[in-house]
Amino acid sequence: MFKSIALPIALLGAFATASADEGQWQPHQLPQLKSELKRIGITIPAEKLADLTKHPMSAIVSLGGCSASFVSGDGLVVTNHHCAYDAVQRNSTAENNYIVNGFLAKTRGAELPAGPNARVYVTDKVENVSERVLKGLSASMSGRERHEEVESRVKALIAECETDKMYRCSVPAFHRGLEYYRIRQMMVRDVRLVYAPSDKIGNYGGDIDNYEWPRHTGDFAFLRAYVGKDGRPADPSPDNVPYKSKDFLVVSAEGLKVGDPILLAGYPGRTSRYKLPAEIRFAREFTFPRGVTEITADLATIAAAVAGKPALEVRYASVAKSRSNVLKKTQGLLDGFARKDIAAVKDVQDAEFRAWYARQAGKGANSKTLLAELDAVIAADMALSQEEFAWAVASNSDLLKSARSMYRLAFEGQKPDAKRESGFQARDLSFIKARMNRLEQSYDRGVDQARFAAGLNRYAKLAAAMHPPGVDAALPAADALASMYAQSELGDTAKRLAWVGKDVAAFTASDDPFIKLAVKLSDATMALENRRKEIDGNLERVIPQYMAAVIAWKKTQGKPVYPDANSTLRVTYGTVAPYSPRDGLSKGPFTTVDGIVEKHTGVDPFIAPKTLLDAVKGKQYGVFKDPVLGTVPVNFLSSADTTGGNSGSAIVNKRGELVGLNFDSTYESITKDFYFDPTITRAIHVDIRYMLWVMQEVDHADNLLKEMSIRYPRK
Template identity: 70%
Template sequence: MNKFLTIPVLLAGMTGAAVSHADEGQWQPHQLLQLKAELKKTGISIPAEKLADLRKHPMSAIVSLGGCSASFVSPQGLVVTNHHCAYGAVQRNSSATQNYIADGFLAKTMADELPAGADSRMYITDKLENVTDRINAGITKGMSGKQRHQHIEKKIKELIAECEQDKAYRCSVPSFHRGLEYYRIRQMMIRDVRLVYAPSDKIGNYGGETDNFEFPRHTGDFAFLRAYVGKDGKPADPSADNVPYQSKDFLVVSAQGLKNGDPILLAGYPGRTSRYKLPEEIRFARDISYPALVAEANADIATIRSASESNPEWQVRYASVVKGIQNRLKKTQGLLDGFMRKDIAAIKDTQDAEFRSWIAQNKRDDAFIKELENVIAADMRLSEREFGWSVATNSDLLRTARTLYRLALENEKPDAERKAGYQQRDRSTIAGRMSRLQQSFAPEIDLARFSAGLNRYAALGAASHPAGLDNLLPKVSELPVMYTQTGLLRADERLAWMTRPVAEFRNSDDPFIRLAVRLHETGMALENEREENDGNQSRIIPQYMQAVIDWKKSLGKPVYPDANSTLRVTYGTVAPYSPRDGVIKGPFTTVEGIVEKHTGKAPFNAPQALLQAVREKRYGEFRDPVLGTVPVDFLSSADTTGGNSGSAVMNKNGELIGLNFDSTYESITKDWYFDPAITRAIHVDIRYMLWVMKEVDHADNLLKEMTIRFPKR
């Protein structure tokens, strides 16, 4: 029997299930000033004023990896994040003969640390300012959707250029509340990132896809990276002369542990949520978009596995690719299952009716609602064609050729007029992608994916076929010759194309370059339609969101914006939950559960050193006094989503006590609707991480580098 169901823990879980609650809200740090009473009620000791200041601890220690979250844990630029967030770095340094995925990697000295990848980045947010008025200045009612979109894009590029006068920083201007507000965010961008330590995937991915989004969970989803800078302390390109970044702040690691009901604070960079979308948008996702995405992901994974079955080297190269697709697949399937379990569209219908009633009662102008519905309908129709395009062009080599051709076209314009993503500031990122392509690529696999994608596209309905695309695509029978004739398989050739003029592309005899040129106008037609639609949304949706905010405020409820990959804070308590009648899960699992699940075969194949340490009960200072053993993972009521992977989970004093890495399967629909009864995030307990480092992998150098607070016995 798993320890999480022993009598003391079960009773604690039942008590927690009765009194705990999930805490909705992915708050911008400055919004925490409005939530002082709630933070105090939850048990958070850190003043809201401190949490709202990006320049102060602990927020100054929180890092973005550009898709995952992380945090500094030493003054020498040491960063802790999830194993699956560092998986690409591990994979890029692995081969069939030196497989760090299976064996793990530990740099005993800084000199042994490995490059995380040419385009690996760390971002440290240090400044945020509201620039809504500057974005909206000059917008007129007579503008078309595309004109409005281009105006906003132009203003954003101006604001970014102004902010990036200091080349140490990377700036962005994301929208909040679906275009109601814009904030300019300044981040130090570190370009030299190195892999320090990742346990074997027998620990970091224990349970694999079988346990993904499930609980009980026994996954040690953690890894360490390090930030390097030039000797002057400023960000620099990767170089052997670089030195560790001296992080201004870092998190103290607390091995004192938690118990059921304890408060937690979580900070990171959640990716995307859709909690303010309309009921019809939910139905489109449920009935059309998500089923198509699930089918496509299943088919793509099957193609990769079939094509790489006989080649271990290809399996290693595509390990990170497959893992990413699998994760998106299970999440999307979980959303579909969640929609089946609870009619979220019907719940949104009720909320929408209440909102419209409030509009009428307050005699507010509701003309925007009908226009909003029309714009959303156009967006859904366009989304179907964009999906068809993605299926038909499922080739890394084709994407490379299209990127290079678009770069050549944009290079003909002044930098300020180039499309975002193709400006001078983006060249190093593009070059990094060109350089590292083959680390996760094999032409034979790409050929199989492209061929299969073309066949699937042909079977899609007419609504998914962009106008004119069918006649431009190559025949499946033509693809093998294209792969033998292209020069884009070589990194030097890809990099060389970054500086070539448009005329050379149009006169090229490289089959992938020719295809990119041939497809360009159709791709641009889709992009132009997207800009028109997005521009129309930027006119209508802010009106809707302002009305929603006013309505919520009339009910005494503060409103947080949907997640958009910017720094957010959420809080909650360690808490179990009941997914169905008669079943209570959590809040903790323990190392004994690893032994119980162990079969000796993936994904339940634990390292022998770990199994031996458990059998000998070598728990030391990491033993929980209540559980009597080492906790592995735990649940909390924190509000998280994709992008929160690697987020620091802190105790009431701001000390690191775990890492967020997943959600329960029943929680997946929280991207659309937050259900407090079942929403739970899954975290790896810091005590398990430290125990693995000491007893299994002997990462003594890192244990000494971190500041660890042990419990008093």
């Protein structure tokens, strides 16, 4: 990295200058955004927002894939309905279907286990450990050697952080490997379902309305965090007590209007704002088209296998919902790329950057060497990803994934814990067991067999160059699967769990056909993994040098410098705002309960509960009536910068009070993961007034309304 534009890591945030409402900011960067926050009307001091131990940030939590927030001192958590969907589905049966009927625990004792995978993560400490991860890495290392050395250092940092077992720690990379932060989170392991409205409210409009505006979805649900009597996280137990939240958000029913400022805090998943044009074209021409084809085929297989079987429809409801959501987003990305040539936009930016970078040659930059290396390693990455895609198609079986995971655990168990691969250390054992247990509610032999067979047939039709070496010889024929499933005992939960922790010898001696297949595939899949490590190590060596240069270049233009989202705590801001998706069409920022009645057809997914329809027709709006709209608002739009993982994120007003929950984006906004266009990028939120109105008028969740601290409008 050349000294003239290498930036001291501690100063990277100092050059953060906002452009429109773009940016998914690390909390410690917010003091540099004082003028922007003041400009839109936020009154919370930026220094307070940067402090994870103070309100409101201390109330923001992660569910490990979704965001949420505490809304009472007794560990009550509010999030999206679709984020709690697994918990609803696992407790449902064809006879007692909480998905359709909704669920409300009137007492603490009636709250239901959210499932073995359910977690609440409370972030309490973030520290920059970049020097400890990166210092002294030899330039002569191979890519794999470098990757494994970084991984070794990361694991040591995690082990050092997890001496107290109440914490779960991680060391994610920022700016594509330029920085590393160690994040400590208290991990609550006993999570219970408290309340979820019927999917006639929580998923009103279904996949038809997904990513669309106008929207009328009550995408909210409540969970509760439980701990041991000593206040520390504990395994699920009837003896556990509600977690005493150090802080929680006050709920404001005062409402918002057009132009009002909002802050959004949560755990956004992944964005790719700094991808090169070649990477975007690859996504547009390979990754996304293949993804659409694959998911569409898998969903068709599931639908055919569960058709006319209510018990199986419930069992695979969560799987199908998740896959459908990914499909809609992926198709939206393709449509977005067709509407706006983001690769061409990036071409212009890339040419400007490379010209600027070349001018630094006299200041110590060797532009030709770095950029040539950059292009080469990205090309290698894209080539290998085609084989990885093919392998994913070929291995589309929950039973096979379980067998492979347990065998890998045994293989890694031969090494000292610090030398094992991430995901297979002692700290990961409870997660592996939880995955094995989760199949109890989401696996069926016939459905899994159909998915595996269909996947093998699709794999066989892919270009031979995409087939990873050694995999073809190990895979079974599709017509051999019926016998394999009939002979395997892994479909039985108790027998499956019994394999967790067995040694390699037990696996190699097994006659179970899926365990034998996992062992047989091991060499080929390990070879694929090692090739990935080589490429990742080279990416981790070259990309940070590129990112340091990009940051320096952006600094000269006064443009925002924030890291891509990586599932860590971020804050974004914006205003309640309409938008124009195309010429001559303007869409307002609010929808109301009147729109639910207008959409209601009595045919799924536009079936509203009778109690809700009656309340609307009877104008039972109470204090939740908006003075301008004259009715109860349901959803609203803001210009906040969001992505997947922001589902359930708290939307707070200028004082830090909860006024909504993020749950989606408009269809035109989907490409914001790659390019933020402030004119059309809009996030979709549940208005908290609709949530409170449903709780009061439809589901009579009086116990929860009393538990929360709610600021009602002045009369």
